[in-house]
Amino acid sequence: MASELTLEAVDQDGAIAEVLDELTGGTRADFLGKAVVGGSALTAALAAPAAAKQRNTANDIAILRFDLGLEYLQADMYSEAERLGRLKPRTLDWARVVGANERAHVKAIRGLLGRDAIKSPKFNFRGVTEDDAVFTETAVAFEDLTAALLKTQATQVDSRGILAALVSLHSVEARHAAWIRHIAGIVPAADAIDEPTSKAKVVRLVRSTKFVTSTPRTKARRKPRYTG
Amino acid sequence: MTRARRKQRSEFGTALALVGLLIGAALAIVLLGGSSDRSSAEPSLPPSPRSALAPKNVALGPDPVAYWAPVRARASVRVSPTQSQVVGEVQRRTPEGTTNLVLVLGNAQRVGRTLWVEVRFPGVPDDGRGWVPRSVLGGYTPVRTRLIVDRARLTATLLRGRRRVFRARVGVGTPSTPTPGGHFYVRNQLHRYRSPFYGPIAFGTSGRSSEVSDWPAGGFVGIHGTNRPDLIPGRVSYGCIRMANADILRLARLMPVGTPLTVR
Numbered sequence: 001m002a003s004e005l006t007l008e009a010v011d012q013d014g015a016i017a018e019v020l021d022e023l024t025g026g027t028r029a030d031f032l033g034k035a036v037v038g039g040s041a042l043t044a045a046l047a048a049p050a051a052a053k054q055r056n057t058a059n060d061i062a063i064l065r066f067d068l069g070l071e072y073l074q075a076d077m078y079s080e081a082e083r084l085g086r087l088k089p090r091t092l093d094w095a096r097v098v099g100a101n102e103r104a105h106v107k108a109i110r111g112l113l114g115r116d117a118i119k120s121p122k123f124n125f126r127g128v129t130e131d132d133a134v135f136t137e138t139a140v141a142f143e144d145l146t147a148a149l150l151k152t153q154a155t156q157v158d159s160r161g162i163l164a165a166l167v168s169l170h171s172v173e174a175r176h177a178a179w180i181r182h183i184a185g186i187v188p189a190a191d192a193i194d195e196p197t198s199k200a201k202v203v204r205l206v207r208s209t210k211f212v213t214s215t216p217r218t219k220a221r222r223k224p225r226y227t228g
Numbered sequence: 229m230t231r232a233r234r235k236q237r238s239e240f241g242t243a244l245a246l247v248g249l250l251i252g253a254a255l256a257i258v259l260l261g262g263s264s265d266r267s268s269a270e271p272s273l274p275p276s277p278r279s280a281l282a283p284k285n286v287a288l289g290p291d292p293v294a295y296w297a298p299v300r301a302r303a304s305v306r307v308s309p310t311q312s313q314v315v316g317e318v319q320r321r322t323p324e325g326t327t328n329l330v331l332v333l334g335n336a337q338r339v340g341r342t343l344w345v346e347v348r349f350p351g352v353p354d355d356g357r358g359w360v361p362r363s364v365l366g367g368y369t370p371v372r373t374r375l376i377v378d379r380a381r382l383t384a385t386l387l388r389g390r391r392r393v394f395r396a397r398v399g400v401g402t403p404s405t406p407t408p409g410g411h412f413y414v415r416n417q418l419h420r421y422r423s424p425f426y427g428p429i430a431f432g433t434s435g436r437s438s439e440v441s442d443w444p445a446g447g448f449v450g451i452h453g454t455n456r457p458d459l460i461p462g463r464v465s466y467g468c469i470r471m472a473n474a475d476i477l478r479l480a481r482l483m484p485v486g487t488p489l490t491v492r
Binding site: 080126217222223224227228 | 286298327329334336345363366367368401415418448452465466468486
């Protein structure tokens with residue numbers, strides 16, 4: 001059934017095609033003529049953001065860079081938790097699945113930004129990845145805020161293509177938030193309507209964690225004094 | 229004429245009703261059949277929506293050999309989280325002025341409000357380890373490489389995962405100033421200095437010579453180049469591991485700081 005759905009049928013306002021245009025440098029007509037949702041051609045096109053030709057506005061670049069920073073943080077935190085393996089099995093399963101998602105988000109946003117992508121900062125998770133209760137609490141805060149932030153940004157981006165990308169990320173972040181809330185014993189969907197949140201609030205949260213740290217200086221231009 | 233039309237209409241109506249009945253019966257059969265099938269089948273969920281961006285998750289890379297962490301504050305190293313007996317101390321800086329590092333060994337324990345982690349730390353004999361509060365350490369950095377120095381065969385071998393990526397002949401300590409054996413790690417890299425004796429690049433390790441502890445910076449063992457390649461391989465040093473300059477330059481491209489070092 002999926003192979004009979006054309007991109008045109010599911011993308012009537014052209015948003016997905018527009019992001020594909022940006023990603024691959026092709027024309028929308030090319031995709032509408034050729035792509036079939038679920039088919040290998042579309043999958044290949046969607047998976048090729050690294051070779052993207054970028055035409056992002058300064059506003060969109062700023063938004064995507066901020067999101068990339070947040071995705072770096074989440075991807076690193078969940079990856080470290082998975083590697084250290086000190087969480088409870090249920091939380092560790094969550095970190096394993098969500099970590100794979102967040103690493104994909106990093107790759108996707110880097111692809112959208114192309115040369116405008118920022119490098120990952122250095123993180124110090126201060127034991128959060130080694131303590132189940134603290135990890136769960138922190139993950140709830142980050143997933144809730146990320147989902148809320150993406151909703152805010154959806155009204156701020158210039159490009160419909162970037163909007164389509166943010167919406168794709170948003171629904172997955174909302175799933176992460178619901179799942180980790182369930183693990184934490186918090187009602188996943190307590191309210192009927194979600195409120196968006198501001199970038200400033202996310203910045204405050206990130207700063208309060210003190211996770212972003214400086215790179216240690218391990219190289220020096222100095223004469224050795226080793227035993228020789 | 230009118231009667232004929234009425235008769236025609238009546239016949240048409242009857243035929244329509246019959247067709248309707250047939251369609252209804254057919255639908256009922258299909259639906260009933262379908263529902264009986266459904267009741268016996270497993271409940272199924274609709275497939276997840278496809279991502280509009282990179283559709284595939286990104287798997288975690290290969291497992292690291294170890295983690296290292298910078299020391300953010302001077303701290304005593306305890307024998308265990310629950311015992312106050314001190315087995316050493318870690319400083320923020322190395323004698324060379326770089327950030328001091330510890331190797332994170334993978335065990336953590338919360339005692340009260342303090343999370344303690346087990347570390348290998350500099351300046352202690354073979355496999356010296358102890359516990360420090362997590363709060364005195366910075367972020368963890370994974371490393372996938374491991375350097376093995378074989379004092380009998382006079383070789384240095386770098387492994388990435390299980391794959392050998394580097395091997396070179398080395399000079400080690402003389403019998404009176406031997407290179408200490410055990411488990412250590414690389415904690416800094418020095419370069420662009422003016423000392424042909426150490427070659428173009430020198431790595432500092434956490435290992436310390438037991439014989440030359442009066443050395444200016446405490447007698448820590450280095451891995452470096454040399455201005456006497458003719459002495460390599462051999463037992464020629466004060467405890468350091470020397471190799472040809474071309475080899476140390478090649479090693480510097482492959483071996484990050486934090487790499488665990490085994491001297492056997």
